[in-house]
Amino acid sequence: MSNPERTYVDPSINMETEAYWNGTKEGKLLLKKCCSCGETHFYPRAICPYCFSSETEWYEASGKGKIYSYSIMRRAQIPYVMAYVTLDEGITMMTNIVESDFDSVAVDKAVEVTFRKTEGDHSLPVFRLV
Amino acid sequence: MGRSSKAYIAGAFEHPTRKAVDKTIAQLHAEVAFGALQDAGLSKDDVDGYFCDGDVPGLGGLSMAEYMGLNLKYIDSTETGGSSYVVHVGHAVDAIAAGKCNVALITLAGRPKAEGVVSLAARDGDGGKLPERGFEIPYAPVITNMYGMAAMRHMYEYGTTSEQLAWIKVAASHHAQHNERAVLRDVVTVEDVVNSPVISDPLHRLDCCVISDGGGALIVVSPEIAKTLGDRCVKVLGSGSAIGHLNSGKFDLTHTAAVVSGPIAFEEAGVTPADIDYASIYDSFTITVLETIEDLGFCAKGEGGKFVSDGNLISGVGKLPFNTDGGGLCNNHPSNRGGITKVVEAVRQLRGEAHPAVQIPDCTIALAHGTGGQISARHGSATVILGRNDA
Numbered sequence: 001m002s003n004p005e006r007t008y009v010d011p012s013i014n015m016e017t018e019a020y021w022n023g024t025k026e027g028k029l030l031l032k033k034c035c036s037c038g039e040t041h042f043y044p045r046a047i048c049p050y051c052f053s054s055e056t057e058w059y060e061a062s063g064k065g066k067i068y069s070y071s072i073m074r075r076a077q078i079p080y081v082m083a084y085v086t087l088d089e090g091i092t093m094m095t096n097i098v099e100s101d102f103d104s105v106a107v108d109k110a111v112e113v114t115f116r117k118t119e120g121d122h123s124l125p126v127f128r129l130v
Numbered sequence: 131m132g133r134s135s136k137a138y139i140a141g142a143f144e145h146p147t148r149k150a151v152d153k154t155i156a157q158l159h160a161e162v163a164f165g166a167l168q169d170a171g172l173s174k175d176d177v178d179g180y181f182c183d184g185d186v187p188g189l190g191g192l193s194m195a196e197y198m199g200l201n202l203k204y205i206d207s208t209e210t211g212g213s214s215y216v217v218h219v220g221h222a223v224d225a226i227a228a229g230k231c232n233v234a235l236i237t238l239a240g241r242p243k244a245e246g247v248v249s250l251a252a253r254d255g256d257g258g259k260l261p262e263r264g265f266e267i268p269y270a271p272v273i274t275n276m277y278g279m280a281a282m283r284h285m286y287e288y289g290t291t292s293e294q295l296a297w298i299k300v301a302a303s304h305h306a307q308h309n310e311r312a313v314l315r316d317v318v319t320v321e322d323v324v325n326s327p328v329i330s331d332p333l334h335r336l337d338c339c340v341i342s343d344g345g346g347a348l349i350v351v352s353p354e355i356a357k358t359l360g361d362r363c364v365k366v367l368g369s370g371s372a373i374g375h376l377n378s379g380k381f382d383l384t385h386t387a388a389v390v391s392g393p394i395a396f397e398e399a400g401v402t403p404a405d406i407d408y409a410s411i412y413d414s415f416t417i418t419v420l421e422t423i424e425d426l427g428f429c430a431k432g433e434g435g436k437f438v439s440d441g442n443l444i445s446g447v448g449k450l451p452f453n454t455d456g457g458g459l460c461n462n463h464p465s466n467r468g469g470i471t472k473v474v475e476a477v478r479q480l481r482g483e484a485h486p487a488v489q490i491p492d493c494t495i496a497l498a499h500g501t502g503g504q505i506s507a508r509h510g511s512a513t514v515i516l517g518r519n520d521a
């Protein structure tokens with residue numbers, strides 16, 4: 001069963017991250033990988049934080065991962081699940097867990113990406129239990 | 131004589147207010163500065179170095195220095211949230227040792243209680259420039275759910291329980307009952323904590339610190355000046371600071387940057403955790419204390435839950451008496467930044483001026499640790515090790 005959901009504020013978008021937010025509008029979760037050292041980093045940057053190479057490229061993530069940790073914000077007007085999810089690609093990102101009964105949410109559970117419209121009609125990647 | 135010290139803390143002051151409806155922030159800074167100078171036996175004109183956080187009104191320390199009429203040779207406004215003032219102690223010692231100044235003033239002041247709490251999103255005025263903003267703010271991170279995630283992961287990896295975390299609040303409350311200024315003075319039990327409302331899993335209301343106004347100040351002086359001020363001066367034996375962040379998406383929420391700041395401070399001081407008679411540990415939440423105690427080496431990683439249980443942090447009862455003023459959990463968390471009160475209570479203990487009910491007999495070596503920002507994202511950790519005048 002699902003809980004009522006809060007409205008999502010817009011992300012701030014800049015020239016380094018525009019492609020990410022264009023991707024989410026098409027239902028894709030894009031990550032950045034370094035062409036020099038091969039590492040994926042998050043959040044996406046123009047300069048690789050591992051080796052400072054300026055050669056970085058976008059690729060589409062599987063959208064699959066596991067909950068690294070979470071906390072249910074029960075005192076909010078509309079309670080929600082704050083979480084960090086570790087993607088199969090190896091990076092951990094902040095997100096919300098949606099469409100899921102609060103009592104079913106647990107560390108290490110498998111999740112998949114889905115998307116939510118923000119106030120300004122952008123698209124925000126969130127996750128649900130598989 | 132004893133251990134060598136490059137500088138001394140000569141003055142320490144905690145503002146008595148917990149709700150400052152009738153005072154400006156600048157005024158609070160000046161009041162705590164005056165209090166610490168009086169405590170040291172020095173006057174404003176002796177101050178030649180000034181240290182404050184990046185949250186003061188004005189550009190760095192410029193406006194506050196002007197407001198207080200300070201004429202300075204040295205200024206530092208290093209900003210690492212609530213750990214800033216512990217960082218400042220180390221920086222002041224270094225500046226004094228390098229001959230750049232002789233009397234350093236450190237101030238903190240704020241009035242979140244009088245002004246109302248501002249959310250992270252609302253505070254972030256020029257958020258467009260903040261590189262991580264778009265990847266965090268839409269998910270509604272707040273301090274409680276961010277620390278909640280650290281606690282949840284610690285529980286998952288090490289089996290830490292809410293009852294064990296509760297013991298940290300219980301210990302703080304045992305100390306706060308003797309502090310007439312403390313916001314929360316009632317002694318609480320483990321049951322009281324775990325039965326208080328859940329704010330953000332797994333943290334309950336009583337796992338959280340208080341919100342209060344006020345501030346504090348410290349005076350750090352050269353050994354030559356300390357000699358003229360008497361034996362209430364406290365030695366700074368060692369200091370270390372470090373930061374932690376999300377490390378490009380590969381991080382571990384069960385550790386803080388205390389794993390770096392602690393060893394630096396211990397090594398400089400030439401002591402080990404076993405030598406610490408009293409510890410002030412930053413306590414924004416119970417989990418902050420638990421992870422820090424592990425990271426500083428008071429027990430192994432993952433053993434913190436057992437370590438803090440059964441009153442082990444209570445003065446006169448346990449092995450590591452902590453936060454004998456009641457800490458941020460019960461006494462005071464001025465401006466949502468508790469680092470300075472951590473140092474102030476450590477100084478009281480080393481002078482033998484803590485409340486008699488919580489004073490540690492023959493307290494010789496103390497530690498004060500600050501944690502600023504969020505342990506589950508970007509944060510600063512800072513450790514100082516202090517010694518009694520004859521340590």
Ligand SMILES: [Zn+2]
Binds near residue numbers: 035036037039050053
């Ligand atoms: Zn690289």
